[in-house]
Amino acid sequence: MDIRIYYEDTDSGGVVYHANYLKYMERARTEYFRNFGFFVAELARDGFVFPVIRLEIDFKAPALHDNLLYVETSPTRVGGSSVTLCQKIIRRSDGKLLVEGLVTLACISPTLKPRRIPLDIRRMLEEKLETVV
Numbered sequence: 001m002d003i004r005i006y007y008e009d010t011d012s013g014g015v016v017y018h019a020n021y022l023k024y025m026e027r028a029r030t031e032y033f034r035n036f037g038f039f040v041a042e043l044a045r046d047g048f049v050f051p052v053i054r055l056e057i058d059f060k061a062p063a064l065h066d067n068l069l070y071v072e073t074s075p076t077r078v079g080g081s082s083v084t085l086c087q088k089i090i091r092r093s094d095g096k097l098l099v100e101g102l103v104t105l106a107c108i109s110p111t112l113k114p115r116r117i118p119l120d121i122r123r124m125l126e127e128k129l130e131t132v133v
Contacts, residue, residue, distance in 0.1 A: 001027065001028045001031045001032075001070070001071045001073075002068060002069065002070055002071075002092070003024050003027070003068075003069045003070075003071060004066070004067075004068055004069075005063050005064065005065055005066060005067045005068075005069065006065070006066075007065055009065075010064070010065050014064055014065050015062040015063070015064060016062065016063040016064070016067075018059065021057070021059070021089060021099050021101075022055075022057075024069070024071055024089060025071060025073075025087045025089070025099075025101060025103065027071070028071035028072075028073050028087060029073055029085060029087070029103070029105075032073040032085075033121075036124050038120075038121055038124075043118075044110070047109050047110060047115070048107055048108075048109075048115060048117075048118060049107075049108050049109070049110060050083075050105040050106065050107055050108075051105065051106055051108065052103055052104070052105060053082070053104050053105065053106045054084075054102075054103070054104035055101060055102070055103050055104075056101060056102040056103075057099065057100070057101035057102075058099065058100050058101070059098075059099055060097055060098055060099060060100065061091075061096055061097070061098045062098070063089070063091060063098050067091055067092075067093070068091070068092040068093065069089050069090065069091055069092065069098065070089070070090045070091075070092055071087060071088070071089050071090075072087065072088045072089075072090065073085055073086070073087050074086050074128060075125045075126075075128050075129050076102065076129070077129075078117070078122060078125045078126050078129060079117075080116055080117070081106060081107045081108075081114045081115055081116055081117060082104055082105060082106045082107065082117075083104070083105050083107075083117065083125055084102055084103065084104045084105075085102070085103050085104075085105070086100070086101070086102055087099075087100070087101045087102075087103060088100050088101075
């Protein structure tokens with residue numbers, strides 16, 4: 001997923017404010033699932049909610065105003081009621097890795113009880129696991 005950096009994304013030094021990377025990663029996760037036909041709002045209506053329960057992030061280099069970034073998302077682990085995704089934020093112009101993170105999502109009910117990841121989502125994630133290097 002591509003993201004253009006606007007002035008509003010930056011701090012007083014013209015560098016992307018660190019918390020904004022989390023927003024970009026959230027959007028990319030939503031689009032990742034959408035690309036495979038899974039829509040967050042529909043899943044929630046069906047009783048499947050996927051909150052972030054763990055986040056590990058490394059900031060490697062800054063993004064600046066007007067940079068075009070790409071957010072890459074891929075599963076690294078699929079459990080019964082959780083999934084861990086690797087997300088990388090890369091600058092399009094030079095391919096430089098700016099941010100790398102591991103995000104673990106739990107699958108829960110609207111009443112906050114753990115749920116098994118739906119089988120069709122699990123299969124898709126497991127299939128994508130095989131292609132992660």
